[in-house]
Amino acid sequence: MKNEILKYLSKYTKITHELESAIVNSTFIEHFKKGTILLKEGDVCIECYFILKGCIRSYIVENGEEKTIEFYTEEYAVTPSNYGTSSPSNYYLECIENVIVSVGNPKLEKETFQKYPELESLSRVIGEVIMAKNQDSFAKFKTSNPEERYLDLLKNRSDLIQRVPQHQIASYLGIKPESLSRIRKRILTKK
Amino acid sequence: MKNEILKYLSKYTKITHELESAIVNSTFIEHFKKGTILLKEGDVCIECYFILKGCIRSYIVENGEEKTIEFYTEEYAVTPSNYGTSSPSNYYLECIENVIVSVGNPKLEKETFQKYPELESLSRVIGEVIMAKNQDSFAKFKTSNPEERYLDLLKNRSDLIQRVPQHQIASYLGIKPESLSRIRKRILTKK
């Protein structure tokens, strides 16, 4: 399981044996059951996760309504926006499936980066790549309408449609469940 | 002008004199006139900018229509999503005011980071902070409607309303100019 991370990292750079053990020692693996809340709004849970198996959902609660921000699945890194700071989270993290993650924390991370600067460098590079992806998906979201967003999801993350309840998909697309239901119908009749 | 960057960076860590000159030497200042296109869709212009004065807009063109993704103003870092890679940009960067920027490039950056690992570390930390902010604004965008988005803009970046043409604001909010016009009217009559 652990070598999933190494596989992921080695997309970016050659991982020597020394680095390999450094990485393995700076993280540990945990299992969480479906339904587990990893982080609550207002909390300062200082951990980050690399998903090996399963799905984690981030959401906020607004007038008693859950609004899904993101679905993290295999090979996604979940870095809570308060990670490494002492400020409280403004969203929840929930395992919506049984989950296996590799866990990191700032203390271990810091020690590792001091010993292996090339890992900090790698971390920065990967951070930039993820940021670029984030920017792209924000741009795509902004410049499309709900129907287009749903079609895009079907095309690019169709697994989500299978593994996630539809009302959560709806809020992820920024619409109400009833609207998503209608959009799906519309698409069917169009074809 | 140049010490604006130092001021910005020193929010995160103490900048020693040695680092100070390292930073100053790894960037240079440029002026661009209003209307200058810094980056075209498809291009691989490999530079990043820290805005000292003025406003840069990123946008894409879809069926002949410009859709604004972001407005970068003073103290914003513009890191094109293809920065450091060789992949073509999927958006444009345009100076919508006369602009003074501090320019960086990957080559100089790499050299500097090798000499001063603490700068790479700083860069990673700042990157994480920016990423967290990006995530927050994406979340806010997703979970609000056009009127709320406009009110939020009024509250948090009211300077933009003054300095940017309204139809660009509209596309930034993900709506048509006519709709923004109506939203503004609606807000006025509500008050």
Add this chain to the structure above:
DNA sequence: AGATTTCATTGACTATAGTTAAGAAATTAT
């Protein structure tokens, strides 16, 4: 200064999303 272009507002109309409520289908609990 005058002409040209761009921009913002408004109106009429259409399309789509939100709201509320009801019922069916699927899932979960006992």
Add this chain to the structure above:
DNA sequence: ATAATTTCTTAACTATAGTCAATGAAATCT
């Protein structure tokens, strides 16, 4: 297995955004 709960769909109605067209205002060009 049955009951309880949650999820999805549908319908009627409302609110809001998109579209198209026209007009006046503002900015830009020469």
